[in-house]
Amino acid sequence: MKKLNKILLIDDDDLINFIHKKIISVSGCANEIVYVRSAMDGIEHLKTTDTIPDLILLDLNMPAIDGWGFLEQRKKININPSPKIIILTTSVNPDDRIKASKIKEVDDYLNKPLNPETITEVINKHFEHL
Amino acid sequence: MQFNTALGFTLAGISILMVYFNQCTKARICTALVGLIGFITLLEYLFSINLFLDELFMKHYITLKTSNPGRMAPNTALCFTLTALSIFYINTRSRINISSLIGSLIFGLGLTAFVGYYINTDLTYAWGYFTQMAIHTAFGFMFIGIGVSFLSWKATNRILGQSKTSSLLGYLIAIPITILLIDINSPLGIGVGTLYVILVLLGWFIDLQKITIYLALVATLLILIGYKNSPTGNQEWMAIINRSLSIISVWIVAILLYNIKKNSNLFRKNTEDYTKTLELKNKELEQFVYISSHDLQEPLKVISSFTSLLELEHQKKLDDEANFYIASIKQSCTKMSSLINGLLNYGRIGANHERTLVDCNQILNDVTESITPLIKEKNAELIVKKLPRLHANQNDLFLLFQNLITNAIKFQAPNTIPKIKIDSKEELSHWRISVEDNGIGIEKEHLNKIFLIFKRLHNVDEYEGIGVGLAQCSKIVEQHNGQIWATSTPQKGSVFHFTLKK
Structure with missing residues (x-):
């Protein structure tokens, strides 16, 4: 079983963050799960944290700066090693999926709600070296 | 005479x-x-x-x-x-x-x-x-x-x-x-043939698409009849050249007009088709919003009722975590219900087109009365200048002022006393009304987004709401052939302007 060091959740909804944290804990695929409630807090976290997350689960629809805005801001800062970014959204609009596929920083696109199988699958797919 | x-x-x-x-x-x-x-x-x-x-x-x-x-x-x-x-x-x-x-x-x-x-x-x-x-x-x-x-x-x-x-x-x-x-x-048909151009030009006003071609045929025939019947003298070649030139000019105009007519008919038809499709789509969309949001309420009510039952009958048997889950479900149900209601209300704006002479001063009194608890709670100060009387939908205007003033009171930094100034200015064909506050302001890059439905700039626990207020305002103003926009200095305050037709 692959285990990541740290996962960062970015979502404005506290209940959703709670659920996702719970599910990832249950699946047991990360040592540390952190969540922030806005895109800017996410950027701030990346800038200041000691342990850079291996994976970011990013919500699209958020107040003020949305998920797309986060991706824009992400490009402006230099983090090494670069965390993988997976969009995790309620949006069923195919346009969003297409838009996401065109952004090279985005590694995958998932729909909410998250479940233990999906998160394990995704980690297996994107972290082969582990 | x-x-x-x-x-x-x-x-x-x-x-x-x-x-x-x-x-x-x-x-x-x-x-x-x-x-x-x-x-x-x-x-x-x-x-x-x-x-x-x-x-x-x-x-x-x-x-x-x-x-x-x-x-x-x-x-x-x-x-x-x-x-x-x-x-x-x-x-x-x-x-x-x-x-x-x-x-x-x-x-x-x-x-x-x-x-x-x-x-x-x-x-x-x-x-x-x-x-x-x-x-x-x-x-x-x-x-x-x-x-x-x-x-x-x-x-x-x-x-x-x-x-x-x-x-x-x-x-x-x-x-x-x-x-x-x-x-x-006239001798030799000098230039007379070109007069037939006028006849062809008349074809422009006739709906039949090929009319200019038909008229050109008639003109050609008449030019030939003219040749037969007019005095040519002994310079027949000149008459022939004159008449040929006339026929050419008539046909050039006829074909040109035919093409222009064809294109403009095509354009008109396309525009008509497009407008029809658009109207149909619009109607579909309105119905979709109304029906779907209406039907969505049903299962939501069931979820929320069962959650309440669960809480009522089993709260004591469940541990804290389970009770937190129940509370979360209830919270989400309430949120969804208000979102749906917001969508329903937004869809309903403009359904009633009735316009009467409305006194904005009166409307403002009603609005102030309706939000008295909020004003008292926040110690808000409202300064209202003289406002115009204009033809509008009374309910819509009430909602417009209510939303803007509530926002002005709501979006304040903690521990500030809201000071709201409402003023009007007469313009050529419109009245321009402004609602000015000393609130938290809006960053410049968000000024356009704020009027979109469900668009919010803050997390719910900072400033509550579902993001329909300004969308409603925008729709109301549009229905009254006006415009709405905002100017703002972050941390200093915002001014919301809107225009209403006189």
Whole structure:
């Protein structure tokens, strides 16, 4: 079983963050799960944290700066090693999926709600070296 | 020109002016007099009687070529009768523009008579042995004909589906005949053929797409007839060149017009189709929003009811974590319910189009009353300047002010006393109303986003709400043909401006 060091959740909804944290804990695929409630807090976290997350689960629809805005801001800062970014959204609009596929920083696109199988699958797919 | 003719022209001119200035009664009286002069004279001709109209106003002095002293020509009398008819029918809303049709006939009679003088053919202005139409009378009728045609086009412009074709009949007959007459009487057909271009140009006003081509065919035929019948002398080659050039110019114009017409018809059809699709889609969307949000409420109510039951009957048996889950479900149900209601209300705006004279000062009083608890809680200070009275939907305007003022009170930094200034300014066609606050302000890059539905700039626990208030405002203002926008300095405050049509 692959285990990541740290996962960062970015979502404005506290209940959703709670659920996702719970599910990832249950699946047991990360040592540390952190969540922030806005895109800017996410950027701030990346800038200041000691342990850079291996994976970011990013919500699209958020107040003020949305998920797309986060991706824009992400490009402006230099983090090494670069965390993988997976969009995790309620949006069923195919346009969003297409838009996401065109952004090279985005590694995958998932729909909410998250479940233990999906998160394990995704980690297996994107972290082969582990 | 006889005295009665001059009198008829004067009266006809006055009645056209009266129609133009919407003086219906005066126009009718003048028109009736014109008609009477024309019609009585016509009767005199028809039954060979003397009704003593000819010298009623003035002793005759023209004796040359008159049927009866002082009597106008029969064609003049006919033209006056037609003039009266066409002015009477000027506002008639039928499929055929009668007035304009008669107008074109008057022009035709005038034109042929006028040209008769030019080419020395009395056939066109003198009918039999009766009085002849004078050259200036003919000229006058051309003017009256065009005048009446245009006036009736103007008056009936908005009638959909009315074909202009019939109203051009007079021109379509008179113009080719006149040109042919000129042609036959001019040597070598010099340039006359190009006059047929006018005939082709008339095709522009006719709905039939290929009409210009047909008219060009007629013109070509007439040019050839002209060649047969006009004096060519011994310079036949010159006549041939002249006529060929005429035919070429007629066809160039005809084909050009045909193409322009085709394109503009295509464009019009596309636009019509597009508008229809758009209207349909819009309606579908409105229904979709209404039905779906309505139906969504049902299962949501069930979820929330069962959650309440679970809480009520099993709360004590469950541990803290389970109770937290139940509370979370209830919280989400409430949120979803308010989102759906927001969507429903947003969809309903504009469903009621009723407009009355609304006093914004009164509306503001009502709004203040409705949010008194909020104002008291936040110690908010409202400064309201004099506001206008305007035609609008009362409920919509109430919602507009309520949303803006509530926002102004809500989006405040902690521990500040909200100070809200509402002012109005008169502009050319609109009233501009502004709601100014000393709140937290909005970053410049978000100023456009704030009017979108469900768009929020803050997390729910910072500033509560679901993001429909400003979307509602925007829709209301749009429904009233106005605009809404905001200016802001972050941390200092925002000003929301909107315009409403007077």
